Amino acid sequence: MLITLEGLDGSGKTTVWEALQDVYPDATFTREPTDSWYGEAVARSMGDSEADPLAELFLYTADHANHLSETVRPALADGDLVVSDRYSDSRFAYQGATLARTDADIKRPLEYVRGIHAAFSRPPDATIYLDLDPETAAERAGRTDKFERDGYLAAVRDNYERLIDAEPGRFHRVDATRAPEDVVARVEEVVAGLVDR
Ligand SMILES: Nc1ncnc2c1ncn2[C@@H]1O[C@H](COP(=O)(O)OP(=O)(O)O)[C@@H](O)[C@H]1O
Numbered sequence: 001m002l003i004t005l006e007g008l009d010g011s012g013k014t015t016v017w018e019a020l021q022d023v024y025p026d027a028t029f030t031r032e033p034t035d036s037w038y039g040e041a042v043a044r045s046m047g048d049s050e051a052d053p054l055a056e057l058f059l060y061t062a063d064h065a066n067h068l069s070e071t072v073r074p075a076l077a078d079g080d081l082v083v084s085d086r087y088s089d090s091r092f093a094y095q096g097a098t099l100a101r102t103d104a105d106i107k108r109p110l111e112y113v114r115g116i117h118a119a120f121s122r123p124p125d126a127t128i129y130l131d132l133d134p135e136t137a138a139e140r141a142g143r144t145d146k147f148e149r150d151g152y153l154a155a156v157r158d159n160y161e162r163l164i165d166a167e168p169g170r171f172h173r174v175d176a177t178r179a180p181e182d183v184v185a186r187v188e189e190v191v192a193g194l195v196d197r
Pocket residue numbers: 007008009010011012013014015016140141176177178179180181183
């Protein structure tokens with residue numbers, strides 16, 4: 001089973017992902033961007049305020065393809081529980097928002113990015129969405145990079161809402177404004193329900 005964690009920067013994904021490792025020591029814990037050289041190329045692009053947004057989309061997508069073949073598919077084939085801190089929905093929400101703001105002339109960016117993934121990706125079985133307002137998210141994340149400006153995060157959040165509307169059965173919304181221990185407890189409850197199903 002593939003479970004993904006999604007949400008704005010600073011929503012608490014990494015905190016939850018680390019806590020789950022104590023509960024499921026035999027599961028495969030992974031993340032995007034990965035620490036492969038593809039992920040390093042992504043990090044380089046993220047650090048460049050002049051990076052071409054379409055080129056950046058394809059770097060993230062290349063990292064995803066390699067993540068699938070190197071980590072996700074083999075672990076699933078072994079029958080592992082796989083928990084990924086960010087996955088394809090991050091591309092749909094973030095690059096969907098980025099492309100909407102550029103003059104790349106892509107009419108329906110979120111749908112376009114989804115379409116690119118449809119041919120090769122492995123959709124998550126379930127996705128936990130840590131729901132947080134953009135202002136708190138930017139504050140918690142320290143507003144350190146170009147993705148964390150309030151307006152941008154608001155657009156990303158709107159895209160996540162569209163994804164949830166489209167697949168309400170896959171997404172499990174968790175209120176990320178609560179204290180970390182409450183958020184962790186709620187996520188553990190949701191994951192336990194999914195794994196026992
Ligand atoms: N529920 C919470 N309430 C307040 N602060 C939190 C909460 N969860 C995480 N944090 C803090 O917010 C920052 C970002 O958390 P992190 O887990 O790295 O989020 P993400 O991986 O989604 O960016 C960290 O400083 C973390 O300690």
